[in-house]
Amino acid sequence: MINAPFLTACRDLLGRDHVLLESIDTDAYLVDQRKRYRGHALAVLRPANAAQVAALVRLCVAHGVPMVPQGGNTGLAGGATPDASGRQVVISLRRLDRIRQVDANNMTLTAEAGCLLANVQAAAAEAQRLFPLSLAAEGSCTIGGNLATNAGGTAVLRYGNARELCLGLEVVTPQGELWDGLRGLRKDNTGYDLRDLFIGAEGTLGLITAATLKLFAQPAARMTALAALDSPAHALALLNLAQRMAGPLLTGFELMSDFCLRLVAQVFPQQRYPFAHRYAQAVLLELSDNESEAHARDLLERLLSAAVDQSIVRDAIVANSLAQSNALWHLRESIPLAQSATGLNIKHDIAVPVSQVPAFLDATDPLVQRIAPGARMVTFGHLGDGNLHYNVMAPEDIDPDSFLGRYQSAVTAAVHDSVHAHHGSISAEHGLGQLKRNASAKYKSPVELALMRTLKTAFDPLGLMNPDKVLPD
Template structure:
């Protein structure tokens, strides 16, 4: 079967309007061929857009039979190039965006089953409509999809209380690389009947199979939320505040974000409507939130006790407490605007790393001077989820230095130094963005040979012909 025959077979399976190919459809194909950061741009034989799991399985089977490599894609909001085809023009992109149905909400079982192409925001809304909470939340929730969240094991702002995507998922429906469809959509908290296949596909970035639907956990909606921005002197002081908050609030502590002063200044500079939250600058800030299922009164009492103790111990220098939902959203908007402010400021060297929570301050104190020795005057854009040890440890060019020139000269040595420091602090070079093609080789460098060999065996066992998202996660 030649290319034209293959494409006609695709037309027959999913309908010609959903098989994008050729020069006359280059404009329609373009959004599927570049990653969100425009770091990678590939070519594709076609972009295929099946409507449901059965069509997806049929398309995958056809590709497997003709040894055509497949690149699964959701909202295409990934940050590591994991959903971008290579430049050969011989791969197909399988877009899951049309698989966008909420199949079932079981409020009594606190579960929801949705297809992989559902926007995360729509999953959240479906849960809310049923009087429940789906707590996975991140800045791209209006454009990222549930399948992509699971494929990269997304984290977000509520991991501290609810866990990341893997911990929120109970069951999956997956198309295997040969086109077989596995229905593992079980809404069970306990199922001890053999190997846990579900967890193998979560975080695998579509290299072992293609997720078409998932059953996820729901939670009671909180009766009250309390949000504050607290100023502290150092990351170590932020860690002390985290420990105190966990002592006082226990599992009610939902979010705990570390934000350097430079991040806040950057947002205020590029988005003047978002005002700097304090009367004077402070080296570090913490955005923290409690979610209480009892009452607003109970939440406020806990929050007041926490902040009074923090001030009495000299941990906190200043604080802004949200008095209503609008003010709470404004504080979170400050945090979520940091990546947008970075984009306005120009290209920078980005790192999505994690170390044990207890070592976050040590990591920053040890790594900042190393970066300055390599790239004097570099500006550190450090923020992230202190509650789970995940930092976005980003490096901007010095004031007045061209960003492209800075990246060409310093990206490789700075990244190597940062990753070496992460490794020395027993951390990981990718916490929530995945490996894709961006960090594929680096991950293999820092993993043990045993771990890499085990991953290769899994890949071969599930995808012996190497047709499912090749070139991602594992080096060729």
């Protein structure tokens, strides 16, 4: 579909090099990270600053062109992929990649939406500060995308998710107006909290172009350990003990099943199974200490000793160097890579109350086995905030594609029903996008859905801002 007047206006605004039309240039923008969704676009547009984003939005409104905002395109729910119509444009925000300000005394950093998360972390470190949002895609995901999906990661337990790390936003509205809400204030009680409406909205209410983010003091030391346990209930007991003994020093608490560790060792032989014996579960825990390494090590060793004495922990490995700590974290971060190497899986990004994690697993694993006998459970995630990646892998003797085709629908429905029964959410940190927008309607009340639709209509009455995402049909 060709809209010549619109494309001419886009070229006049951005320059010909930043209005991409040929498939060799656009293909990477039109498919999601998991290759689950592939769309077509009228064009891929690459503005250089917030003023150009606003002008583009005004052009889209004038010509009735739907817009799909995109950051690093690392999302896992299809939220940044256009549909198949060829009518939509992808607005890539990658060129908005400046760190505008670091205010070390105010403990804030202002970054544009296209900044890579790793670059924001580095800018904070250069100012001897910490930006704690951390996740596997930090070398390729962008701050705008992190905020649009309210990303979580491995440090939510101590620092909170993306919403809690953001103080202010700059946003282009669906009418093409620029709202400057880049306030570095911890207290601002002057009306509706517009910032929180845009965070987690996946670009359906407006386009985030910059953010003012919270910084923290850099810890003097980090100590990491991998503990072996007999069950998720023991992992919960260890979490309670760690919170009691370490308090706010507890930064990370990651649960991994025995099968996850064996899968990593199978796919990546250089990463050996870490324990001398097999145990049902492992927990990777990390303390961040502002006093000293000696203080952190003493606390961690006392914590693990108490856990062993109380028959909570069966074995433990304490990292004695940064390299050993990185190796332990690499085990955890290699689980999704090992999954990908073995073929498609039935993936779920879910959250239940922390106290319900053992009960959820005890109830849901048998449900899955009844539907798909012999399925292998790849269960891991952020136990400290109740977020599990509850993934289901084909038995060894079944082709992964055939397994998905036969069982995905029934397995996903059973998992989501169990999540709901345990008072949880079917999307913890990846958003709804296209993947879960219709499924979410089953678990939201009519009042909640009506309020969401009222917001969408009020902000975007023409329905041009990332259509067919988040809200169900």
